[in-house]
Amino acid sequence: MNLPYPPGPLNQLNQLARIIEEKKRTQDQPICAYLYDLEGLSRHAEEVTRALPPSCRLFYAMKANSDPEILKTLSGRVHGFEVASLGEVMKARAASERIPVIFGGPGKTDEEIRGAIEQRVTLLHVESMHELKRVEHIAAAMNRTVSILLRINLSGPFPQATLAMAGTPTQFGIDESLVGEAIQLALSCPHISLEGFHLHSLSNQLDWRSHLALLAYYFDKVDGWSGQYDINISTINVGGGIGINYADIGSQFGWSEFADGLSRLISERNKEGTSILFECGRFLTAACGYYAAEVIDIKKNHGKHFVIVRGGTHHFRLPVSWQHNHPFAVVPLDIWNYPFERKEIKDSDVTIVGQLCTPKDAFARDVPIDRIRIGDVVLFLYAGAYGWAISHHDFLSHPHPEHMYLTNTSVLT
Numbered sequence: 482m483n484l485p486y487p488p489g490p491l492n493q494l495n496q497l498a499r500i501i502e503e504k505k506r507t508q509d510q511p512i513c514a515y516l517y518d519l520e521g522l523s524r525h526a527e528e529v530t531r532a533l534p535p536s537c538r539l540f541y542a543m544k545a546n547s548d549p550e551i552l553k554t555l556s557g558r559v560h561g562f563e564v565a566s567l568g569e570v571m572k573a574r575a576a577s578e579r580i581p582v583i584f585g586g587p588g589k590t591d592e593e594i595r596g597a598i599e600q601r602v603t604l605l606h607v608e609s610m611h612e613l614k615r616v617e618h619i620a621a622a623m624n625r626t627v628s629i630l631l632r633i634n635l636s637g638p639f640p641q642a643t644l645a646m647a648g649t650p651t652q653f654g655i656d657e658s659l660v661g662e663a664i665q666l667a668l669s670c671p672h673i674s675l676e677g678f679h680l681h682s683l684s685n686q687l688d689w690r691s692h693l694a695l696l697a698y699y700f701d702k703v704d705g706w707s708g709q710y711d712i713n714i715s716t717i718n719v720g721g722g723i724g725i726n727y728a729d730i731g732s733q734f735g736w737s738e739f740a741d742g743l744s745r746l747i748s749e750r751n752k753e754g755t756s757i758l759f760e761c762g763r764f765l766t767a768a769c770g771y772y773a774a775e776v777i778d779i780k781k782n783h784g785k786h787f788v789i790v791r792g793g794t795h796h797f798r799l800p801v802s803w804q805h806n807h808p809f810a811v812v813p814l815d816i817w818n819y820p821f822e823r824k825e826i827k828d829s830d831v832t833i834v835g836q837l838c839t840p841k842d843a844f845a846r847d848v849p850i851d852r853i854r855i856g857d858v859v860l861f862l863y864a865g866a867y868g869w870a871i872s873h874h875d876f877l878s879h880p881h882p883e884h885m886y887l888t889n890t891s892v893l894t
């Protein structure tokens with residue numbers, strides 16, 4: 482099976498360029514907008530879901546982007562939503578009354594636990610011993626039984642092929658050394674049904690073989706615990722963390738190869754009867770989003786070319802957060818309304834920055850460019866996950882970008 486999307490954005494640039502040009506003709510203000518390809522998102526989510534073996538369930542981790550249009554598009558394409566707050570539970574419910582919701586996150590309040598139970602959350606991911614006691618306490622008061630997964634913070638060492646990032650100290654989950662104690666406690670709670678384990682341990686995995694090795698390691702762990710403590714496990718949540726290759730967009734995670742490998746792994750380990758849950762954020766929504774920002778000025782300071790766009794990292798924080806050069810394309814626009822020369826740069830390295838009064842406001846530094854002019858539009862690719870959702874929108878009080886939603890037949894704004 483061949484998944485064309487991601488890396489799809491490049492196939493679409495002509496269409497996007499037409500939409501941007503059309504927009505420019507009808508407005509005075511410089512272009513500054515997020516564009517979401519809902520049709521592409523729908524197709525991608527469907528293909529990703531369909532490729533998985535039958536015992537697997539794909540949840541969308543909505544912290545990557547909880548825009549209502551995105552959630553509406555994904556409900557019905559994925560098996561459910563993964564949420565990390567009561568606010569996200571309510572967003573899930575606004576998108577769909579019935580969609581399965583699973584709830585994780587460190588530091589859940591009593592109100593959140595109660596709210597999640599009231600909203601018929603399918604699974605709670607319990608992240609500490611104290612939280613386990615509180616879930617029992619609250620469920621008992623509500624006279625309900627709550628299905629849970631214990632989120633375990635694995636101590637490693639992880640198999641060599643997997644990323645070093647896993648196993649470093651974090652605030653998530655229950656330390657692996659306490660797994661026996663946590664299982665005993667869960668089993669002793671009359672209002673808790675222990676369904677299995679949650680093992681999300683890394684992010685931005687780019688290599689499908691490494692990810693498969695990680696899942697094999699998870700299966701070893703779970704088999705060990707179920708043998709040792711004599712429990713039946715119905716569900717393993719293997720987390721999200723499937724990455725996007727921002728540095729080389731032509732080379733993305735091989736989802737279909739991974740799914741085929743997983744199919745073999747499941748049968749080798751006799752896991753056909755166990756639900757394997759994925760909760761992917763980035764891999765589902767990154768490719769459908771674009772951030773378009775018009776070039777307002779070009780200058781050379783201290784020997785370096787700076788391209789200044791309308792907007793900034795207060796709209797699209799990801800490149801600063803990850804300290805990377807974000808991939809982009811230049812959309813040339815042949816519209817120029819000033820009576821003087823149009824500045825341009827050719828065949829040079831440029832640094833693309835926004836309007837914020839901080840030198841950290843950069844999307845990409847010293848990256849080669851064929852040509853860019855004032856009035857052209859820089860179109861950032863793979864901006865649909867951890868973009869607008871993680872940005873400090875009101876820093877400096879500039880206007881927000883427009884949000885445009887593209888479907889196959891029309892542009893909704």
Ligand SMILES: *Cc1c(COP(=O)(O)O)cnc(C)c1O
Nearest residue numbers: 542681684721722723761762763
């Ligand atoms: C953030 C997060 C995810 C999603 O991560 P991606 O890298 O976007 O796939 C999934 N599960 C948990 C517990 C998370 O914190």
